[in-house]
Amino acid sequence: MGLVVQKYGGTSVGSVERIRNVARRVVKTMREGNQVIVVVSAMAGETDRLINLANEINPEHNRREHDMLVSSGEQVSSSLLAMAIEALGAKAISLLGSQVTIRTDCDHSRARITEIGGHRVKQALNDGNIVVVAGFQGVNENGDITTLGRGGSDTSAVAVAAALNADVCEIYTDVDGIYTTDPNVCDQARKLTHISYEEMLELASLGAKVLQIRSVEFAKKYGIPIHVRSSFSDSPGTVVCKEEECMEKAIVSGIAYSKNDSKITICGIPDRPGIAASIFSAIADKGIVVDMIIQNISADGLTDLTFTVPKLDYGHALETIDEINDRIGACEVVGDRNIAKVSIVGIGMRTHANVASRMFAALARENINIKMISTSEIKVSCVIEEKYTELAVRILHQEFELAGEDTNEDD
C-alpha cells in the first residue's frame, strides 16, 4: 500500500461533470490499495472572476484581503470534490490550508511555506478518508489566510507529499506531460518519459508553464518524484525526478522559447564601479524584473550595457533610465521590442563541451543572427529577432535530435 498525492488543476475540476471524473480517478487509486491525498485548484475561471471583482472595487486592494478573497475558490472546489467522492461510496474530508496545516510567511499573495503540520491529514487517512486539500493557500502566524502565488497548488501538493513522505506526487493537468519543445511550434516535439529537477527548473522558468517553479524546487529538496500527466487520459506522463533516476540522459532535453522580453542597450557609460548597481537598483525599485544582462569590455573607459525586461515594462524601463541619466551619463539608449529568447536545456551539457557551438552553428546556417547570449551550467539562451522564433526552435530540435526515440544519446 502506498501513499499517493494527486493534484488537479482548475481545468480538471472546471465543471460538475469534470469534478465527478476526478472523483472516479481518485476512488480508483484508493481501491487499488493506496491512501490518497488530493490537492485541488479553484474551478477554472473562478480565480479570475474573483480578481476581476476585486479590481473593479479597488484596483489598489491590499494583499491580505486579496488572499482572503481568492482562497475561497479552492474552498469551494475541495468541498465539492469531497462530496463527489462520497457519492461514489468512499469516505472523504476536505481540509483548508489552515487545517492541514500549511504554515507560511506573511508575504501575502506570494507566501512561502515555512512548515507543514499534517497531523490532521494523517488522522483522517487512518480513519479511512480520502483527504481533499484546498490548494494554493496557507495560513500565517496571525491566523490569516495566505496564498502561494499563481500555480501555487502545485507547490501545495509537493509540500504535502514531502511532509507526509508520499511515494509519488501526481500532477494532473490539461497537457499529458513535458515535451521536448512546444508541439504547436514543432510537430516533431516528443513527450519525455523522465526529466531531471534541474532541467525542469530551467524549462519552467523559460516559459514551459506546466509546473510552478517553486514546486519543483520543493520536490528537488525533498526528493519527491513528480508525475506530470493528463486528467483526461490514462496514459503515463512525464516523471520529474533526480538526475540519476532519469532513464534518458540527453545532452539536450528540451528547447524553450519566450517572446515576452524586450532588449535595452545603454551605450557609452563610464566603466567604473557602482554604475551597474545604480541602474539596476533604479529599475528594481520600479518592480521591473530584469532577465539577461550583458556587459562588454570597455573601450576608452566607456562601455555598453545590454539587458532584457518584459515587453510590458519596456516603456517604463526606458523612462526610468531617462530619470537617472544625470547620474550615469550615458551617450545613448537604444531598445528593441522585436526579440525572442530561444534556449536549449540539458543535464548532459555539463560533460559535453561543444553544445553551445553546435547551437550557434545551427542558427548561423539559417542566417539567424544572435543578438545576446547567456549560459548556465545546463542551459544556453540566445536572443534573436522575434520573427525567427519558430524556425529557430525547429532547427534546434532537429540539431539535437530530440524527435527520435532513444536517439538523443548520440553525439
Place this chain on the structure above:
Amino acid sequence: MGLVVQKYGGTSVGSVERIRNVARRVVKTMREGNQVIVVVSAMAGETDRLINLANEINPEHNRREHDMLVSSGEQVSSSLLAMAIEALGAKAISLLGSQVTIRTDCDHSRARITEIGGHRVKQALNDGNIVVVAGFQGVNENGDITTLGRGGSDTSAVAVAAALNADVCEIYTDVDGIYTTDPNVCDQARKLTHISYEEMLELASLGAKVLQIRSVEFAKKYGIPIHVRSSFSDSPGTVVCKEEECMEKAIVSGIAYSKNDSKITICGIPDRPGIAASIFSAIADKGIVVDMIIQNISADGLTDLTFTVPKLDYGHALETIDEINDRIGACEVVGDRNIAKVSIVGIGMRTHANVASRMFAALARENINIKMISTSEIKVSCVIEEKYTELAVRILHQEFELAGEDTNEDD
C-alpha cells in the same frame, strides 16, 4: 463615541455598486465618531448557486462539507467590502468566523453559538480599523467551519454586538422595518417604530421573515437593541427592544399569516396514555415539524386529535399515520390542505382579557369559520379556510386599529 454593529444582507451586497454603497454608509458611520463592526451575508444568489452545485454533485452530501462550501460566500463578500472601504480611504480588515472567534457546537448547517472570543476584533478596532465580519459562519471544537442556518448572519451580528457590548445592532435589509402586517395584503399596514423582543419572536416564527428568530432570542438575552432598517434609504426603521423601552404599548402590535400549513385530524382514537406520544414521535422521526396540536375531550373513551404540518409534508404525514395505525387503531383520518393560519400578536394581551374574543367576533362578522384555535401569552392564532386569508388579515388590522398613528392605545 459609540460602538455600532451593522449587518447587511445579501441583496445589500449583491453587486459591486451595492458593495460600494454599503462601504459609503459604513465609512459615514465611522466618520460620525463611531467604531464600526460590519457583518455581511453572501452576495445575493451566491449561497443558492453553491447549494445547487452541491445538490447536483451529491444530493446526500454531508453537512460538514456543506458548511465548508457555503461559508465561502461570506468570505468573498467580506473581503470585497473591506476592499471597498479602503478605496474610500478608511482602514478595514475582514475576519472569518474562526478569526473572530465565533465558537459553535458541532451541529453542522444549523450550529449554535457557544462562545464569542472577540479579542482580535477589539484589537483591530483599536488599531483604527472598520472590522468586516463574515456572517453566517463559526468554528467548532475540531477547527471545522460551521454555519448558523439560513439567515444566520443576523445572529452573527447580534452575537458579536453582545460579546463586544455594542450600543446598537443595525440590521440593514431590503425592507425598511417591521410592519403591522404584510403591506402587500393590507394597504393600511404601518411601519412600527418599536416592537418588543417577545412580539418579534412571535411575528418571526409566524412568517414575518425579516430577522432570524435566533438573533432575536440572542438580542433579548443580552439586551441588545436591534434596529431593522433599509440599506437603500436613510429613514429610520423599527427598533426591536425590551418591552419597557417600547414607546407604543399596543394591545396588538401586528397581524401575521401563513399559508404553508395543512391540517390532519385523526378521529376516534382510544383516549389512553401514550397514544399522542406514539403518533407524534413517529411523525417527528420522519423529520416533519408539527405546529398546532389540538385534542378535544373524549366521548365513549375515544377522542379526535387535530394538528397542522407543512403543506409539503402533508402526504408524507398521512402515510406515516397509515403505517402506525395498527398500533393506534384510529377510526378515520381526514385532512385539509386548503387552510391558512392568521395570528394576532401583542404584549398588551397579557393584561387585556377580551382580545381573543374580539378576534373571533371580527372573523365571525365576515362569516369566516374558525377551524382551530391556539393561544399563547402574547398571541392568538386561528386556522381558517385559505381563501379568506387576506380578508381576515385586513379585518383584524382594522379591528385592532393598527393603521392609525398612536391610535392603538385605545381599547
